[in-house]
Amino acid sequence: MNKNDIKKEIIKYGKLLGEKNLSPATSGNISVRFEDNVLITASGTCLYDLSENDIVLMDKNSILIEGDKKPSSEKNLHNAIYAMRPDINAIFHCHSPYTSVFAVCHKPLSKPIISENVFYFGEIPVADYALPGSEKLVENIAKYFAKHNAVLLANHGIVIGAKDIKNAFYLTETAEVYAQIYLNSFLLGGAKDLSHEDIEEIYELRSKQGN
Numbered sequence: 278m279n280k281n282d283i284k285k286e287i288i289k290y291g292k293l294l295g296e297k298n299l300s301p302a303t304s305g306n307i308s309v310r311f312e313d314n315v316l317i318t319a320s321g322t323c324l325y326d327l328s329e330n331d332i333v334l335m336d337k338n339s340i341l342i343e344g345d346k347k348p349s350s351e352k353n354l355h356n357a358i359y360a361m362r363p364d365i366n367a368i369f370h371c372h373s374p375y376t377s378v379f380a381v382c383h384k385p386l387s388k389p390i391i392s393e394n395v396f397y398f399g400e401i402p403v404a405d406y407a408l409p410g411s412e413k414l415v416e417n418i419a420k421y422f423a424k425h426n427a428v429l430l431a432n433h434g435i436v437i438g439a440k441d442i443k444n445a446f447y448l449t450e451t452a453e454v455y456a457q458i459y460l461n462s463f464l465l466g467g468a469k470d471l472s473h474e475d476i477e478e479i480y481e482l483r484s485k486q487g488n
Contacts (some may be wrong), residue, residue: 280334283316283442285311288327290446291318291362294371295325299453305476306349309442310359313316313337317355350410357419358428358438365422365438367445372434375456379403386456390468394455395479397448398427406431427452 278424285305294300294307305324308317318324320330331430333344339352349355355368367417371418372440377384380403387400402421418436421428427437427448434451438444471479 279413281284281315281329281375283311284332286442287318287332288394290369290442291324291327293446294369294428295323297450297453299373299449300324300371306353306370307442307445308352308368310366314342315359317348317352319344320349332353334370336382343475344473351414352358353412354415354418354436357415358436361422362438364386365426365440366440367446368436368438369449370434370436371449373449373453373456375453375460376401376429376435377433378460379456380434381432383431384434385434386452386459388468389414389461389471389476390459392463392471392475393451395400395476396483397451398455400433401425401427401429401452401482403429405432406433409433415463416437452472 287309291307301322303321306318309314314334316332319331319333333346334342335348335350335352336342338354339356341348351370358365358368364484383403385400385402389395402425404418406419407417418428418430437445437448439448453484454483
């Protein structure tokens with residue numbers, strides 16, 4: 278895809294995040310690899326209401342290459358994840374309501390209650406809190422992407438990486454629904470875990486499919 282096509286995809290999925298209440302107001306950011314650089318939403322933009330001018334181009338050192346606005350304050354986190362994971366080509370950071378409940382409670386999304394979540398995530402750990410946009414935030418979060426595709430940010434939100442922007446959106450929605458189901462399950466006495474054998478079968482299937 279060329280640069281303009283990627284910008285259109287970012288606008289499309291930013292709007293979808295807003296429609297599904299996964300990124301309220303000016304919270305959150307999206308980035309996508311473009312050649313050796315990164316297209317990322319600008320600081321202070323609303324993902325639901327993006328224009329092409331709200332998406333800027335930066336290099337791997339987070340230096341602005343193209344655009345009239347500042348890259349997202351989480352730019353260094355995005356670049357740190359891309360540097361660690363060449364298989365990740367799109368990153369979403371959202372303050373989605375249900376996953377954020379677990380983030381503010383410092384509770385990982387690790388309970389094996391739905392096969393899809395075991396398959397796609399295994400677990401979603403919680404990284405220690407740090408000031409948004411800080412280097413400490415990068416240090417606290419990026420290391421988890423060595424083994425995970427999604428990380429909760431304590432008292433903040435969630436970060437998800439995927440092979441492309443479509444799958445980043447799917448994973449963001451999947452994590453949010455998982456968190457919602459998990460919380461609602463307590464109304465009926467709490468969810469029951471999948472068995473160890475069930476989990477091993479899911480991991481085996483994931484391994485065969487290259488995930």
